[in-house]
Amino acid sequence: MRAAAAGIIVVVAVLGVLFRDFFADDAFITLAFARSLVETGAPSLGGHNVNALSSPLWFGVSTLLVAGFGPDLAPLALKFASAAGTVAAGVLTFALARRLTDDARLQGLAVVLLLADAWMGRWSWSGMEASWAAAAVVLGLLLREQGKGLEGAILLVVVGVQLRPELGLFGVLLGVEACWRMSSAPPTDGRLRRIRQAAAPMAVGVVLVIGWGFAALHWFGQVEPQSAAIKAGVLSPPAAAVQALKVIAVGQGVALALLLVRGAETMRRAWVALAWLGLLTAFYVVQGYEPLSRYLLLGLVGVPAYAAAGVDRRWALPAMAGAVILGGAVTMTVTVPTSSGDMVRFYRDVGDEVEPGSRLATWEIGALGYYAELDLVDLAGLVLEDDHRALQARPRALLRATRPRYSLTRYEMEGLQYREVLARDVRATRAVDGASTSRVVLWELDWVGGAP
Numbered sequence: 016m017r018a019a020a021a022g023i024i025v026v027v028a029v030l031g032v033l034f035r036d037f038f039a040d041d042a043f044i045t046l047a048f049a050r051s052l053v054e055t056g057a058p059s060l061g062g063h064n065v066n067a068l069s070s071p072l073w074f075g076v077s078t079l080l081v082a083g084f085g086p087d088l089a090p091l092a093l094k095f096a097s098a099a100g101t102v103a104a105g106v107l108t109f110a111l112a113r114r115l116t117d118d119a120r121l122q123g124l125a126v127v128l129l130l131a132d133a134w135m136g137r138w139s140w141s142g143m144e145a146s147w148a149a150a151a152v153v154l155g156l157l158l159r160e161q162g163k164g165l166e167g168a169i170l171l172v173v174v175g176v177q178l179r180p181e182l183g184l185f186g187v188l189l190g191v192e193a194c195w196r197m198s199s200a201p202p203t204d205g206r207l208r209r210i211r212q213a214a215a216p217m218a219v220g221v222v223l224v225i226g227w228g229f230a231a232l233h234w235f236g237q238v239e240p241q242s243a244a245i246k247a248g249v250l251s252p253p254a255a256a257v258q259a260l261k262v263i264a265v266g267q268g269v270a271l272a273l274l275l276v277r278g279a280e281t282m283r284r285a286w287v288a289l290a291w292l293g294l295l296t297a298f299y300v301v302q303g304y305e306p307l308s309r310y311l312l313l314g315l316v317g318v319p320a321y322a323a324a325g326v327d328r329r330w331a332l333p334a335m336a337g338a339v340i341l342g343g344a345v346t347m348t349v350t351v352p353t354s355s356g357d358m359v360r361f362y363r364d365v366g367d368e369v370e371p372g373s374r375l376a377t378w379e380i381g382a383l384g385y386y387a388e389l390d391l392v393d394l395a396g397l398v399l400e401d402d403h404r405a406l407q408a409r410p411r412a413l414l415r416a417t418r419p420r421y422s423l424t425r426y427e428m429e430g431l432q433y434r435e436v437l438a439r440d441v442r443a444t445r446a447v448d449g450a451s452t453s454r455v456v457l458w459e460l461d462w463v464g465g466a467p
Contacts, residue, residue, distance in 0.1 A: 016109070017283030019126065021166045023105035025138060026130050028090045032345065034140040037354030038090055040444070043381030045070065045396070049077035050086055050385060052123055058234055060384040061391025063398040066235035067242045086385075093142040101139040105130060107153040108320050114160045115284075117326035120331040127335045128319035131342035132266045134308035135316070137350040137446065145309040146343065148179040149316040155189055156288060156317055164193035168265035173220025175275045177227060181313055182241070184298065185291050192287060236331035245396040245407065247302050259296045260304035265345050266308065267315045270322035281325030288317030308446060334412030349446050358455070362386060365423075365457050368437050372421040392417045394424065422458050432461040 017301060048068060049056040057073075062144065076096055078344055081089040105126055105312060112125035129135060138145040147376040157169030159397045171186030250258070263271070274289070282289065292314035299306040328411045341454035358405040359382045365386025371373065377383060384391060392414070393399055411426050425433055437457040 016106075019090060019109045019122070020106050022104075023102055023130065027101050027105070030130075030136045030139050031094075031416055033351050034137065034295070034354050036356040037137070037141055037366070037444075038094065038356060038357070038359055038382075039138075039141040039143050040099075040379045042093060043090070043359075043385045045074050045077045046049065046089060046142075047381060047384035049081045050089070052078055053081045060398050061380055061389055061393065063391070063393075063400060064235055065398040065400065066231055066237050066240050067397040068231075069180060069240045069242055070144045070173060070178055071231075073147075076144075077467055090142060090385075094140050097138070097142050097144070097146050098140050099359040100144070100148075100150050101130075101135065104135075104146060104150035104153055104316060107157055108316070110278075111153055111157045111160060111320040112323055114157065115320055118328050118331075120328050121323045121326060124326065124331045126321035126322040128267065128270045128323060128338050129316060131269075131335075131338040132312075132315060132319075133345035133350050134262065134312050134343045135356060136342070138309045138312060141309075141310060142223070144178055145312055146184060148175075149312050151175045151178060151182055152185060152291070152313050152316050153320075155185060156320070159189055159192070159434045161278055164189050167466045168193055169217045171267075173224060177223055179313065180204070181295060181298070183309070184294065184385055185313070188203055188287065188291055188294065189265060204348075217279035229449060240397075242397045245291055246304055249305050250303055252300050252303060253380070255303060255306055256296075259300060259311060262308050262311045263292070263315065264308060265341070266311070267318045267322075268335060269341055270318045272332050277325040281321070284325065285318070285321030288321050291317055351361075353443050353446050355442035355444060357383070357439070358406065360445050361437075361439050361455055364437060365421075368457065369421055373421060374415070374417065375421040376419040377423045378416060380425075390419075392419050395415065418462055420460060422460055423455065425456070426444070430463045432463060433458045434461065441445075 030411055042058060044067060047060045051060070052058040058068075058461055060067065061334060075361065077089070077093060081093045084092045108129045109122055109126050112122040116122060134148070135149070155171050155175075155277040158164060158170075168186045168190030171182045171189065171341070173181030175186060182305060183303070200253065228238050248384065274285055295314040296311065297312060304310070323331075323334075362379075362382040363386045365375075365383065366389070369387070369389065371388040372390060372456060374390040375383070375394060376394055378394045379394050380391050381394070391398070394410050394413065403413060403416060410424070411428055414422070414428070435456055436459050439455055440452050441455050442449045443453065
């Protein structure tokens with residue numbers, strides 16, 4: 016186990032070098048709320064105290080890092096915190112593989128399949144909670160294989176859901192299977208003891224859920240994050256399904272091919288992991304969410320250990336090579352080129368350019384909310400106040416209603432003139448956009464016939 020952990024740490028360190036310039040804007044959203052909580056006693060972003068936090072646990076981690084390291088070092092500390100989640104996911108995958116097979120080569124294959132996933136590499140050093148959510152999924156599968164599926168289900172439903180809401184759905188799946196197994200087995204004293212033991216994590220989780228609920232009501236007046244409703248219906252189900260299939264094939268295409276080749280017996284052993292991947296994908300497709308790689312990563316991480324355990328050991332090395340070639344090719348041509356800090360650096364310069372308190376309209380609020388003191392008009396709608404939320408789908412109407420002084424997007428409208436303040440060529444930060452460069456401009460708006 017020590018040798019495996021050391022190897023995992025080395026690989027994650029290499030990923031850190033490759034993705035040293037990457038920090039997701041969504042991670043800055045959490046950091047911005049955390050910074051305002053530390054500095055003012057109440058979380059807000061861009062002058063708005065609307066709940067846009069889908070991960071209360073990661074918000075807690077971010078708050079501790081801002082308080083402990085200060086606002087300048089907190090982003091770097093958060094990158095290391097997300098990288099630690101990848102190490103945890105790798106170690107848990109190795110432990111799960113050891114539960115499924117005694118062959119050391121196949122155990123190594125499971126870890127290679129996980130870490131060669133281009134999406135795992137992309138989000139390892141992003142400052143997001145995706146890696147820890149992935150580790151939680153593998154932990155749930157490991158507990159299931161240890162005969163503790165009920166305990167795993169409870170942990171995911173009442174604690175994991177505070178890390179990522181989707182983990183609650185996986186907990187329900189594990190819980191249904193655990194209850195079915197218990198109902199089909201003869202009653203024993205051990206079953207009652209397990210139920211009593213499961214009460215402890217349930218109590219801790221309930222306290223966390225209730226505590227966060229009261230805190231969210233106090234700070235925001237709402238428990239459910241506004242981002243959940245805003246992101247629904249972005250894509251049509253067919254478009255979402257196509258994008259999801261691309262992400263899945265690139266991420267764990269080799270592992271899924273290994274499962275198919277080995278046939279029905281291996282598929283039956285992996286049915287929970289496969290069912291979870293299918294259920295998660297269907298949830299995003301039906302709801303019309305854009306199935307981003309960091310979302311689907313929660314479903315993909317359950318596949319490698321089961322795929323490796325069913326392989327003839329003679330094919331372990333070729334399978335490793337195939338996974339590394341696929342993951343490496345995608346990493347170097349898609350994920351690394353689009354993992355640029357250009358946009359973050361531009362946003363920091365925007366904060367230096369405009370006067371504190373200025374109203375600025377933008378589609379990305381994270382880094383601007385963290386580094387600059389601005390009144391943000393969030394064109395994506397994540398932190399729009401109630402009186403402007405109805406205008407979220409109509410950017411021009413939203414601009415007319417809010418009349419910002421600055422904007423990072425130009426909309427041609429009657430009675431509106433633009434003056435270029437700051438411009439820069441930046442690389443794309445989304446893998447779906449490919450390695451492209453675009454010109455980003457900070458505009459000062461002149462509302463003819465009225466003050467800005």
